[in-house]
Every structure is written in structure tokens, then in C-alpha cells.
Amino acid sequence: MDDARLSVWLDTIWQDLHEAAARRRGDLPNATIASVNEDGAPSLRVVVLRAVDRAAAELSFHTDVRSEKVLQLLARPASEVLFWRPADGLQLRFFGQADLFLPGTLKATAAYEAIPEKGRRKYRTAPAPGTPLPAPDALDFAEAAPGAADPGLARFTLITFRVSRIDALRLDGSDQTRAFFHLDGDRLRSATWIAP
Numbered sequence: 001m002d003d004a005r006l007s008v009w010l011d012t013i014w015q016d017l018h019e020a021a022a023r024r025r026g027d028l029p030n031a032t033i034a035s036v037n038e039d040g041a042p043s044l045r046v047v048v049l050r051a052v053d054r055a056a057a058e059l060s061f062h063t064d065v066r067s068e069k070v071l072q073l074l075a076r077p078a079s080e081v082l083f084w085r086p087a088d089g090l091q092l093r094f095f096g097q098a099d100l101f102l103p104g105t106l107k108a109t110a111a112y113e114a115i116p117e118k119g120r121r122k123y124r125t126a127p128a129p130g131t132p133l134p135a136p137d138a139l140d141f142a143e144a145a146p147g148a149a150d151p152g153l154a155r156f157t158l159i160t161f162r163v164s165r166i167d168a169l170r171l172d173g174s175d176q177t178r179a180f181f182h183l184d185g186d187r188l189r190s191a192t193w194i195a196p
């Protein structure tokens, strides 16, 4: 890589994602993560970016152990995470491997304990995600009784996504810029401009 603009852009990408995870404002925190279902078809859904660790080239997401993506990603960890920022036409495609930290693991417990009480509630729904409901608001929550184990902790799952490659594209008026970055942890293995 002999074009300094590539490493400047990569720095900006990591910085923007870091801020997106910290502030949860705008469009970047709403990522789309892919998995493969039992029929071999792709399955996509929005998940909120919770943390970014550039040194480990890792993105973190939270989910419910009962959601379909958990078994799908355990079976086939190779995945892609997509970010889209309409304000400046930025598309980021992150390729890598999903590691799942299931309820009871130290990492899942630590991440759950860092979530404010309000955010923990969604992991205490009585029906599993995807269960048919008689009405849109017929969702029961298992409340945490004082002194008893928090039912949300038994469902909370941490997904860390180890990034190995990034395809960045900006289509903003006459600015049509695309680059491909190949990472090795915090080391940049290669970077190149590519045709949009």
C-alpha cells in the first residue's frame, strides 16, 4: 500500500464505527449481519453495533440465545456485516468470523452486567423471538425477582465478529470511491483502490 489516502480512510472508518457504537446516533450503529439458514439460504437482520475494538479488529453485537441467528452462526461462523450511511452514500461490508459467547460464559456475563437495566429487559421476554403472539402487545416479561437470578442473563448472548476484510464504497454525487482492505488483527496486510 503506497497511497496514504487508503490508511487515512481506514482510520476514519474505524473511528466512525467507534463513535457510532459509543453514541448510538445516526445510521451507522444499525448494522446488518448475515447468516446461512438450515436450507442453505442467506438470512439477514439488523443488529445494533455495541462495541468496536480496532486492536483486535472486532465488532460486538448482543442477541438472545433463542434467536435463529445463534444456531445459524454457530453452525457457519463465516459471515458478513453491512453498514450503510445514507448521508454521504457510505457502504461498508465487513467480512469475517462470528464468535458466540453463550449465556453463562464470562464474556457474556460481563457484557450483560455493563448494560443499563432498561436495556436488559428485552432479554427477559417469556416467548422466544419468533414465537406467534395473539396480539402485537401480548409480550410477557419475566421480571427479575430480588435475590433471584436475572432471567435475562440466561438468554443474553454476545457476538464478536472478527474482521478480516473490508470493502468500503462511497457513492456521493460525483464521488465514487471504493477500496478493499485486508486485515490481520490490528495489522493492515494490504489495501487497494478498486472500481466501484
Ligand SMILES: Cc1cc2nc3c(=O)[nH]c(=O)nc-3n(C[C@H](O)[C@H](O)[C@H](O)COP(=O)(O)O)c2cc1C
Residues within 6 Å of the ligand: 030, 043, 044, 045, 046, 047, 048, 049, 061, 062, 063, 064, 067, 068, 069, 070, 129, 130
Ligand atoms: C433497529 C433495529 C435494531 C435491532 N437490534 C437488534 C440487536 O441488537 N440484536 C438482536 O438480536 N436483534 C436486533 N434487532 C432484531 C433483529 O433484526 C431480528 O428481527 C431478531 O434478532 C430476530 O432475528 P433472527 O430470528 O434472524 O435471529 C433489531 C431490529 C431493528 C429493526
